[in-house]
Each structure stands twice: as structure tokens, then as C-alpha cells.
Amino acid sequence: MIPDDLEVIDFNRRLKSWYLENHRPLPWRETKDPYKIWLSEVILQQTRVAQGMPYYERFVEQYPTVFDLAAADERDVLRLWQGLGYYSRARNMHFTARQVANDHNGRFPETSEKLLKLKGLGQYTAAAIASFAFDEPVPAIDGNVYRVMARIFGIESDMLSNEGKKEFAAVARQLVSKDDPATYNQAMIEFGALQCVPASPNCMACIFKDSCFAYEHQMQGQLPVKIKKLTIKHRFLNYIIIRQGDRLVMHERRGRDIWKGLYDFLLIESKAPATNPDSLTILDPNFQNFLKKGRLTEVPKVYSHILTHQRLQVRFWWLEIPETERIDLPHGMAFYNHEEVEELPKPILIDTVLREENYL
Ligand code: SF4
Numbered sequence: 001m002i003p004d005d006l007e008v009i010d011f012n013r014r015l016k017s018w019y020l021e022n023h024r025p026l027p028w029r030e031t032k033d034p035y036k037i038w039l040s041e042v043i044l045q046q047t048r049v050a051q052g053m054p055y056y057e058r059f060v061e062q063y064p065t066v067f068d069l070a071a072a073d074e075r076d077v078l079r080l081w082q083g084l085g086y087y088s089r090a091r092n093m094h095f096t097a098r099q100v101a102n103d104h105n106g107r108f109p110e111t112s113e114k115l116l117k118l119k120g121l122g123q124y125t126a127a128a129i130a131s132f133a134f135d136e137p138v139p140a141i142d143g144n145v146y147r148v149m150a151r152i153f154g155i156e157s158d159m160l161s162n163e164g165k166k167e168f169a170a171v172a173r174q175l176v177s178k179d180d181p182a183t184y185n186q187a188m189i190e191f192g193a194l195q196c197v198p199a200s201p202n203c204m205a206c207i208f209k210d211s212c213f214a215y216e217h218q219m220q221g222q223l224p225v226k227i228k229k230l231t232i233k234h235r236f237l238n239y240i241i242i243r244q245g246d247r248l249v250m251h252e253r254r255g256r257d258i259w260k261g262l263y264d265f266l267l268i269e270s271k272a273p274a275t276n277p278d279s280l281t282i283l284d285p286n287f288q289n290f291l292k293k294g295r296l297t298e299v300p301k302v303y304s305h306i307l308t309h310q311r312l313q314v315r316f317w318w319l320e321i322p323e324t325e326r327i328d329l330p331h332g333m334a335f336y337n338h339e340e341v342e343e344l345p346k347p348i349l350i351d352t353v354l355r356e357e358n359y360l
Contacts (some may be wrong), residue, residue: 062080
């Protein structure tokens with residue numbers, strides 16, 4: 001629900017007075033220098049203020065201007081960054097400093113739209129720099145701000161969905177102060193960091209408790225809504241069904257993987273679909289040894305198997321080894337006769353293939 005103009009005025013008034021009384025005096029808040037503001041934003045990504053502060057101070061001291069950072073040796077930048085982790089941030093930062101120094105004469109672009117074109121700057125960072133340094137009335141929406149808006153205005157859409165993002169953006173655009181966007185954005189971020197914290201916010205002591213949707217409905221724990229998409233892993237499994245007479249070589253699956261405790265065949269996992277079995281010999285020396293002793297035939301059908309977090313593409317080959325041939329099996333593998341194979345616990349996919357191949 002988008003607040004009307006009167007609600008916005010009231011919200012901004014309360015928020016600003018809270019901020020003026022409660023905010024932490026942080027060095028990057030005392031400056032309008034876009035270079036220093038940008039440095040602080042890069043350092044504070046995935047980093048707590050207390051941890052990031054000494055790094056910010058060291059960088060400002062060692063590289064007081066964007067030209068100094070641009071001229072630095074990358075190894076020195078990485079050394080100064082040491083301990084902060086996510087080293088790609090430091091490399092991107094160094095790259096961006098060169099971009100600003102060389103392509104923009106050392107001047108950061110003055111609008112969020114132009115700032116977005118610099119390497120490594122997302123919506124939030126571009127809006128933060130544009131509002132803090134150049135007073136552009138754009139909302140800087142980080143995780144703190146999402147939480148504050150969702151709770152106070154009762155936004156129940158998933159903040160990670162496209163519709164949710166649009167809804168949050170519309171409320172944020174309405175709320176941002178046109179007179180003092182820098183203080184407004186700092187205040188929203190600080191309010192989320194200090195007062196409307198993720199777990200157990202102290203609502204009794206909150207300036208918005210008489211109008212906050214989450215407090216009224218006791219939904220602080222449910223807002224904001226953030227539905228993580230499942231990451232699906234694609235795997236390519238290649239099974240070699242070693243057969244001697246009616247006996248098959250099988251083994252029990254162990255370890256932290258799918259189908260633990262069930263029985264399957266010699267398995268070779270590849271990074272891409274394996275159409276040529278020769279390519280698999282490199283991945284498994286056992287297979288190479290077995291291959292010398294028997295005849296390989298492909299099961300023409302390629303099986304797809306869907307698990308909660310995984311999509312499996314599975315191929316099978318029969319490897320017929322003459323009864324006269326003696327073979328040594330690796331540890332954990334054994335021959336099982338027809339009856340035993342029938343009895344062993346198997347993944348449903350293995351059972352299906354054996355039936356479709358008329359073994360069971
Ligand atoms: S009342 Fe509670 S949930 Fe609402 S803004 Fe204040 S701290 Fe956050």
C-alpha cells in the first residue's frame with residue numbers, strides 16, 4: 001500500500017528526528033566526497049561497520065583520491081584489503097577507480113543512472129552515492145530498508161520477486177525526501193540497522209509503533225517476505241552395468257550424496273553429457289581395466305531423473321565380461337546374482353532400467 005502525501009510527510013519528520021538523535025557518527029557520513037562515500041560502500045558490502053571501519057581509514061590514508069587508488073599496484077590494493085574476504089570486490093574497486101580516473105577525469109558521475117554504468121556498482125550503491133554526494137532524490141534500498149518498509153507499510157510481496165521489487169520501489173520513490181534525500185537515505189538504513197532489526201526488534205521503544213503494520217499484526221517475524229529460489233544442480237551420471245553371466249557388479253552408496261544406502265553400479269560422473277564411453281575412461285581408471293576384458297553396449301535411452309535440488313541426466317552401458325575372465329573388483333563392489341539383485345535396495349531409476357532391459 002503506497003502511503004499518501006500526508007503520511008509521507010509525517011513519516012519523514014519522525015524518521016529524521018529519530019536519526020538526528022540516534023545515528024552513529026561514521027566518517028563517511030561526514031563527507032560529500034563521492035570517492036570516499038563509494039569506498040565506504042564497497043568496503044561495507046558483506047562487512048560489518050566495526051570490521052570495515054579500519055579498512056576504510058587505511059584506504060583513505062593510503063589513497064586519498066581516486067587518482068591515487070587508480071595509480072596503485074593491484075598487489076598493494078589486495079594487500080591492504082587482506083582479511084576482508086571476497087577479493088573480487090577489491091579488484092573491481094581498483095578497476096572502477098581507473099575507469100573514473102581515466103574516462104571521467106577523476107570525477108564520479110553525478111546521477112544514479114550514470115553511476116550504474118561503472119563496474120561493480122548496483123542499484124543500491126549508485127543511489128547511495130548519488131543521494132549522499134549529489135543530493136539526488138533517489139531511494140537507496142538495501143536489506144535494512146526493505147525490512148523497514150515491509151514492516152511499517154505491510155508489504156507482503158516477496159522482496160526477491162519482480163512484482164515485489166516493483167512494489168517496494170514504488171513505496172520507496174514515494175517516501176524519499178525531495179528536500180534532503182541524503183539524510184533520508186542514511187536515516188532509513190540506520191533505522192533498520194539499529195531499531196527495526198531483523199530479530200526481536202524493540203517495538204515498545206519505537207517511534208512508529210502507533211502506525212506500524214507489523215507491530216499491529218504481530219508480524220515482525222514474517223516481514224519482509226523473502227522466498228529463496230531453489231538452486232537446481234544439473235548432474236550427468238554414466239553407469240556401467242558390469243555383467244558376467246547373470247551376475248551384476250553392484251555396490252552400496254555411501255557418503256553425503258543422493259541415494260545413500262542404496263545399491264547401484266559403477267558410476268562415472270561427468271561435467272557434460274558423455275556420448276562417447278572412451279571419454280569416461282579418463283575419469284575412472286577402473287573402467288579402463290574392465291573395458292579391456294569385455295564388450296560394451298549402450299542402452300539407447302537416456303534417462304532424466306528429477307530430485308528436489310537436482311536434475312539428473314543418466315546414461316547406461318552394459319559391459320559383458322565372459323565367464324572365463326577373472327576380474328578383480330575395487331573395494332566395496334561385489335557380484336550379485338539375479339535373485340540378490342532383485343532383493344537389493346536400489347534407486348527406482350536403477351530398478352526401472354533393469355526391468356526395461358529385461359534383466360528383472
Ligand atoms: S514497531 Fe517494531 S516492527 Fe515496526 S518499525 Fe518499529 S521496530 Fe520495526
